[in-house]
Amino acid sequence: MTPSGDLGWTAPSASGPLAATVALPGSKSLTNRVLVLAALSVTPTLVTAPLRARDTTLMCGALRSLGVRIDDEGADWRVHPGRFSAGPVDCGLAGTVMRFVPPLAGFADGDSCFDGDPHARTRPMRTLLDGLRQAGLSISDDGTGGLPFTVHGNGSIGGGRVELDASASSQFVSALLLAGARFDKGLEIHHVGASLPSLPHIEMSLACLAEAGVEVDASQPNRWVVVPGAIDLPDTVIEPDLSNAAPFLAAALVCGGSVTVPHWPATTTQPGDLLRELFTHLGAEVRLAPDGLTVTGPGLAGLRPLVADLHEASELTPVIAAICALAPGRSRLSGVAHIRGHETDRLAALRTELAAAGSDVSETEDGLVIGPAPLHPAVFRAYADHRMAQAGAVLGLAVPGVVVDDIASTTKTLADFPGLWQSLLAQRETPAG
Ligand SMILES: O=C(O)C1=C[C@@H](OP(=O)(O)O)[C@@H](O)[C@H](O)C1
Numbered sequence: 001m002t003p004s005g006d007l008g009w010t011a012p013s014a015s016g017p018l019a020a021t022v023a024l025p026g027s028k029s030l031t032n033r034v035l036v037l038a039a040l041s042v043t044p045t046l047v048t049a050p051l052r053a054r055d056t057t058l059m060c061g062a063l064r065s066l067g068v069r070i071d072d073e074g075a076d077w078r079v080h081p082g083r084f085s086a087g088p089v090d091c092g093l094a095g096t097v098m099r100f101v102p103p104l105a106g107f108a109d110g111d112s113c114f115d116g117d118p119h120a121r122t123r124p125m126r127t128l129l130d131g132l133r134q135a136g137l138s139i140s141d142d143g144t145g146g147l148p149f150t151v152h153g154n155g156s157i158g159g160g161r162v163e164l165d166a167s168a169s170s171q172f173v174s175a176l177l178l179a180g181a182r183f184d185k186g187l188e189i190h191h192v193g194a195s196l197p198s199l200p201h202i203e204m205s206l207a208c209l210a211e212a213g214v215e216v217d218a219s220q221p222n223r224w225v226v227v228p229g230a231i232d233l234p235d236t237v238i239e240p241d242l243s244n245a246a247p248f249l250a251a252a253l254v255c256g257g258s259v260t261v262p263h264w265p266a267t268t269t270q271p272g273d274l275l276r277e278l279f280t281h282l283g284a285e286v287r288l289a290p291d292g293l294t295v296t297g298p299g300l301a302g303l304r305p306l307v308a309d310l311h312e313a314s315e316l317t318p319v320i321a322a323i324c325a326l327a328p329g330r331s332r333l334s335g336v337a338h339i340r341g342h343e344t345d346r347l348a349a350l351r352t353e354l355a356a357a358g359s360d361v362s363e364t365e366d367g368l369v370i371g372p373a374p375l376h377p378a379v380f381r382a383y384a385d386h387r388m389a390q391a392g393a394v395l396g397l398a399v400p401g402v403v404v405d406d407i408a409s410t411t412k413t414l415a416d417f418p419g420l421w422q423s424l425l426a427q428r429e430t431p432a433g
Pocket residue numbers: 028029030095096168169170171174197198201314315338
């Protein structure tokens with residue numbers, strides 16, 4: 001275990017090329033969609049290899065509070081749907097809980113209060129609450145349009161046409177899609193904003209709905225029509241979390257050598273699959289084979305700068321930015337204005353923390369420009385954001401003495417990031433001769 005001092009967790013630095021394999025737990029986005037659809041289903045569902053971390057524990061807690069029975073079956077969960085009842089919901093800092101669960105509270109009779117971590121109260125919610133009100137759900141808030149709020153359920157939701165601007169988060173659309181078939185008239189969702197981030201996550205919702213037998217017409221851009229009817233999700237196996245693969249595969253780029261993530265799906269809706277393309281541009285060799293995805297990295301000297309629009313995979317930005325800070329040329333990351341509304345304002349946080357380590361970094365309206373500069377040890381603040389903490393760990397591989405102030409923030413989506421990181425770095429190439 002790497003020492004944790006008063007200031008935080010000292011990130012281990014690279015000590016040679018890697019020859020590592022890291023098995024990653026289930027996808028947060030898939031686990032929480034599957035739990036929601038299982039709770040809405042007409043028959044029980046076995047969820048195999050779910051992610052067990054804070055966001056999915058919060059989702060189970062939220063569903064149990066609304067009367068859903070979820071049994072532990074070894075490492076799996078069996079979800080027994082039934083009548084929803086009203087109850088308090090702790091969203092923590094989980095976007096998927098604060099966005100996907102409110103419609104379910106509308107199917108209960110009674111008031112369900114939603115709240116979360118201090119920063120969760122500043123995350124965008126108003127548009128979704130307004131959309132749910134258009135669908136006939138009664139919700140009161142304290143005037144901020146976000147957490148805390150109370151859903152006044154009366155057992156059913158009318159549905160019909162809903163217009164909303166989802167440019168702040170694709171999760172607004174996913175939330176409506178996931179529950180829409182249980183609305184009396186179904187739903188006709190229109191996104192009326194300028195841009196829509198994280199389209200793969202909307203595709204993921206549509207793919208899960210198709211598995212559950214829900215009919216959705218997505219033939220026109222920015223419009224989804226959900227046909228009312230039964231939701232029946234079969235037993236489901238969760239894919240590994242490809243976005244959480246980012247820091248581990250990044251270690252191959254920075255340290256040299258190779259890192260393999262087994263069970264990488266041949267086809268997937270997870271935006272983490274875009275790492276294959278992004279890491280190739282950053283200078284790695286990437287091979288997808290039956291044994292998994294292997295990234296073979298060039299080491300620091302062979303890194304290349306990156307120019308990329310990350311709007312489809314914005315949750316990858318912190319780790320990608322950390323790699324860019326180590327690259328020898330100027331990188332330009334764009335298309336991610338909305339990540340100011342993620343766990344923290346990620347553009348401001350990355351600018352501040354990379355600059356504190358000496359990086360030549362500036363914030364643009366929708367991204368970051370990162371130039372080469374000599375880096376030095378610094379405390380890298382995570383702002384309670386798991387992906388900021390992961391970015392600090394990647395930076396620390398090349399900058400001995402980087403200390404991440406809140407490595408525990410990684411428990412949002414990984415139960416033991418420091419342990420996995422340590423075991424990754426212990427798997428080194430055997431020196432020749
Ligand atoms: O639906 C989901 O599971 C997610 C959608 C995306 O949200 P935004 O559209 O708010 O970026 C992504 O960043 C988040 O990590 C998970």
